[in-house]
Amino acid sequence: MASLALMRASPVFSASRPPLMLANPYRKGIPLSDYWVSEKYDGVRGYWNGHRLLTRGGEEIHAPEWFTRGWPSQPLDGELWAGRGRFEFAVSAVRRDKPDDAAWRQISFMLFDLPGSEEVFDRRQLLLIELAAALKQPWMKVVPQHRVADHAALARMLDALEKQGGEGLMLHRGGSLYRAERNDDLLKFKPQDDAEARVVAHLPGKGKYQGMLGALLVETLEGVRFKLGSGLSDALRRNPPEIGSIVTYRYRGRHAGGIPRFATYLRIRGD
The missing domain is CATH 2.40.50.140 (Nucleic acid-binding proteins)
Structure with a gap:
């Protein structure tokens, strides 16, 4: 695909501490019409720098070779997730120096952003979907994004998710660029x-x-x-x-x- 080829030509960030976008807490009164809403996955933040998979602190994650085979040189941002209520399992699997193949078969890379792209988030979502479709790897999944009408609808979504064992919600401003800092383009909404x-x-x-x-x-x-x-x-x-x-x-x-x-x-x- 032409757009995928362009993504592979994008620059690769340094492999030290990844330049990540970080979230501020959600505050009532935020204009929700500007935002996409998704589940906050309780796992380990994973940053693919185009060559290696890193933690948010810059430490290399020793994933099995098959897990990252064919991934592009375009940086990827996501969460290494083993399912709701399985945070400790995910941490145990990800922190091993020698990967446990059976454990990694239970890990998904929940892909939620493209740090190297100069597009706004509305467009980056479409590029993520295209990328995952091209790779055809069942463990790489694009995080579903939704719109909400108002704070009451957002609160109901959080309540329903909490009852299902979810951790919380993330809000991403549709018109925002990827900025490696903590700002209101990315918000988190949790019970506490x-x-x-x-x-x-x-x-x-x-x-x-x-x-x-x-x-x-x-x-x-x-x-x-x-x-x-x-x-x-x-x-x-x-x-x-x-x-x-x-x-x-x-x-x-x-x-x-x-x-x-x-x-x-x-x-x-x-x-």
Whole structure:
């Protein structure tokens, strides 16, 4: 196909930390007529730089040779997903230095963007569909996109998805270019907000947690430090995330100083 040939001629980004578009939280009042809505897949972000499959941190993902065979030199952005409620399985499969073929047979690459394209998202969707159709690989799937009329319809969609075990929704502005930054062209809508922080210290436990971890001292990307103890299992308290590792936490709003309210540990970031 002519357009596919043009895509293969597109430039390839550096193989260090991928230049990814990141999402802001959804806010009521956003003009929804400008956006496409899709499911937020709970897996590992995967970035194909034209030669290698990388995590969002720039680490190489050792996928089986057949998984990426025939992929174009055009960068691809998507989620390595094993199904709803199977985040830990996906992380386990993706992080292996030696790929487990049987595990990778259960992984799909949920394709949602073309970072190297200079087209707007409305057009990039069509190019994604064309690309997947040309490759004919059942594990590569284009993320379905939908329109919603208003906030009430969006809330109903989120509620229905949550009942089915889904994580949340993504909103992508149809007229936007791919910009490797966090902006309102990409939004996430979830029952609870989540964010990431780096572990900077292990705080000792007291009482029934004597001799174990009491809480993690973490630091957000904005430099705000706080204690994260809620949500930690006894197994994690005995073997806590390493200092320097990135963890994901859920919260409900922030205090005036930027400290998240009701922060609860969710997991170590898998990528």
